Amino acid sequence: MNEQPAPTDGGHATRPVPDAATGLDRDDHQDDVAPPHRNAPQPDPTCLYGLIGDVARAGSEGTETNAHAIAANFMAYLSCAVGRGVYLPIGNTWHHARLFCLHIGRSGRGRKGDAVSLVLRIDAALRAIDDAFAPQVHRGGLSTREGLAALIHDGYRQGRLDVPAMEDKRLWVVESEFANVLHQGRRDGNTLSAALRDCWDGVDLKPATKSNRLYASDPHVCLSGAISPGELTGLMSARELTNGFANRFLMIWAERSRMLPFPKETPQALVEHLARRTLEVLIFVSADRHDDREHLRMELSPQAQWRYAQFYRGELHDGMDDGAIGALLERRAPMLLRLAMLMALTDLQTRIDVPHIDAAMAWIRHATASVRFVFVSAAEEAKLVQVLELSNRVLAFLRERGQATRSQISTECFKGKVPKARIDASLEQLLASTPPKINVQTVERPVDSPGTPTRVYRPT
Template identity: 35%
Template sequence: MSVETLPSTADGRPQALPNPMYDPAPGIVRPDRPGPVPDPEVFCGWAGETVAALDPTTEADPVGVLANLLSASSTIIGSGPFLWIGNDRHPALIWALTIGGTSVGRKGAATNTARRLLKAAVPDFIASNTRSGLSSGEGLIDMVRDGNGDKDPGVTDKRLWVIESEYGITMARGRREGSSLSGILRQAWNGEDLGVMNRDALHATAPHIAVIGHISPRELRAKMQDAEMAGGTYNRFLPVFVHRTLLDPGGRGAPDELIDNLASAWKTVLTDARRVGEVQLTPEAAQFWDDEVYFALCGNESDDGPLAEFTARAAPYAKRAAMVYALLDHTDRIGEDHLRAAWALVRYARASAAHVLGAMANGTGDPDLDKLAAAVKAAGDGGLTGDEVYRLFKRRNAAYRSDLTARLCELPGFAAVQVPGDGRHKTVYLFAPPG
C-alpha cells in the first residue's frame, strides 16, 4: 500500500495539510476532566492526528470523536481485512457505547464531528450505509438482506454503520419477550451470516455491521440487568465515558478547508484499506502482546460481576482496535505503536465501565493497578517495598512500574514513604483507609 498524492510523515502515513486556524494540538488529553482519563497513547497515528486537528473545533470529548472514527472507519473498510485470534477469524469491526451526561456528554457532537468528516470523504457510504432505529433482529437483517430472485434483489453492499442516539430504547427493545435483537447483534459482531427461522426466512450473507450507541450513565445503570450481560450482548461494545472538554459559545465548527484537507487523506486511506486481506502483528508487536498485554488481560480471569461481564472481550478488542489503527496508518502490519494504542483504549474502556457502573470500590478499571493496590493492602502496616513491587511486575519495565506506583499514590489512602534501610533509605508503599 502506498500514498502518492498526499503529503506524508517520515513513516509513510498520510498527513493533513496545514491549516492556519487550527493546528493539531500537541496534547489533547485534559487531566482535569471528570471520571477516567485516557492515556495519550490512544491518539495514535493518523486517527490521533485527525482527532487533534478537529479538537479545537468541537465541544465533543476527543476520545468520543476517536471512538466514532474508529467505529465508522471499521465499517467503511469492509470485510476484506481480518486477523486470526486462535482459530477465530475477526473482522475489522469496532462497536462503541459512548456514555455521558445528557447536557455535558456531547455524545451527539462526537458522532456528528466524525460523520461530517466522513461525509466529505465517502459521501455515498454515509448517505446509503448509515442507519438508526434498531428495533428487532429481523429489521437489522433486512437492512443487509440477501436477494430472493426477481422478487427482491436484496442488498449488494453489506456494510452498515448503525448510530443509536438513544441506546436505552434499544436495550429495552432487546429485553422484550421473543425478541431476536440481542442474538442477532451478537452474530453481527462476530461477522457471521445472519438469519432467523421464520416463515419469511430472512438471511444476510457476509454482513459487515458496526454499532455506535449513546447513553447516559444513569440510564445505563437503570436498564442493565445481569441476565442481559451474561448473554454477552453488551460486552460486544467498548464502553467509552465522554464529557464536554471545551466551551465554545460561538460554535463555529471546523472550517471547510480543514474538513476538505482531512477528507482527501481519509478517502485515500479508506479506499486502500479495503484492498487488504489478512492483517498480522510485527515481531515487535507480537513480543509486546506476549510480555505486556496478554498476561494483564488474563490477570482478572477469576473476577465476576457486572464489570467483568461488561469487559469480557477485552482481549479480542485489543487486537481488533490495533488492526483498525494499522489500516488507518496505511499498513497491513500491526506495529507496536498500534497495539499500545489499542491496549490503552481497552484500559480506558474498562475504567469507563468501572466509573459508570459504580464499581470503583472493587476496582480501578486497570488490572495491574488493582493488583498492586490489593498487594499493598495485604502487606498491612509494614507496607510493600519497592523490591516486592518489582517481583510482582518483573515482566514490566522500570518506566511502567514507576508510572504504576505513581498512579497508586493518587488513589485515596495510598502513599509512598521513605524509611531507613541498609545504608540508604528505601521506598515503602502504605495504605490507610481514608477517614
C-alpha cells in the same frame, strides 16, 4: 508530668498513619470507610493515533466536544468502511476490524450528538468524491432482528417481485439513543441483542422464525451508540451483562472538555482533507470490492507479538472477577487486536507494530476505567483495589517462600495485622484467576496429631 495532647491540624483529627505491613491506613473504621469521591476516567493521549487523532483534534478544536468521543465514533465508522476484506488470523479465528463503540456521558454534558457530527460530515465528503467506498449509514434506530437483516439482506421475494441482494454488507449504525436498543431487548421474543452479537462476530443473520425468510450473510455491521450512565445502569439487565452482549462494546466515558457559548465550525476544507485521507485508507484495502472476502491478510510483527503477549498474560486478564465487571471486560483481548488493526491501516500497512498495539491498549485501559467508573461504586472499587494489592503481596510471598499455610501468610506476610476475611478474599482472587496463580492442597495431619487437615498454598 501530664501527657500533651496529640497535635491536630486546624482543630481536625490527624490523618491515620499508614500500616507498615499492608500500606493501608490504620483506623478503627477502615473496613467500612471508602473514598467518597473519584476522578472521572481520563484517557491517555496515546489513544489519538494517526488519522484517528487528527480527526478527533479537528472536531474538538474550538468546540466543547470531547476529542476521544469523536475518535471513538470515527473508529467505528472507519472499521465499518474498511469492510471484511481485511483480516487478521489468530489461531483458527479470523478477526475483522469491526467495532461497537458506546459513548457514555451525562445528558447535556456528554455532547454525544456533537461527537458524531464531524464523522457524518466526513462521510458526506467521501461520498462526494467516490460513493463506492462509503458504507451504508443507518440512523433511524434498530428495533428487531428482521429489521436489521433487511438492511443487508441476501435478496427475497415480495409477491411476484424478486428483490435483489444487497452486495455491500457494510453498515454503520448510529444509535444516538442507545437506550432504545436496551428497551427492545426487554420485550418478549425480541432477538435484536442476539442479532447484534452475531454481527460483532461476523456470523450470518438467519431468520428467527419460520414465517420470516430474510437472510443476511457475511454481515459487516459496526455501531456507534450514546447513552447516559443512569440509563445504562438502569436498563442493562443482568442477562445482557453476562450473555456477552455488553462486553462487545468499547464503552468510554467522555464529557465536554470546556464551556464555549459559541463553538466554532470545522472548516469544510479540513473536512474534505480528512475525507481524502480516509479514502486513501479505503483504497489501500480495496474497500470498494464489496463481494470479496478476506483478500488482505494482516500480521503482527515479532515485536508486536511479544508486546501483545505481555498484555495478554498480564493486564488484559489481571484484576478481573467472576461478577458483572469481569463479564463486561471479558473481550478486551480481541478488541485490542481489532483496534490495533485499525491503527496499522491508517498508516497504510498490513503489519501491526508496537506503536499500534500501544495505542490500542490505551483505548482498552480507558474503556476498563470507564466500565469501573460507571458500574462500580466508590466503596466497591476501594475494596477491589485492596484485594488486588493484598493478592500481589501474597503471591510475591509464596514465590519467595515456596509454600505456606493461611496462618503463616497471616503471621509472616502481614505480621498478623490484616483481617482473616481480607486474606481469604485475596487467596480466592488468586485461585480464581485464569489460569490460577496459586493452588491449594489439603495435607492430612499425622495420626498422633489430632485436628483438622492443613491447607497449603503454593504458586503455580
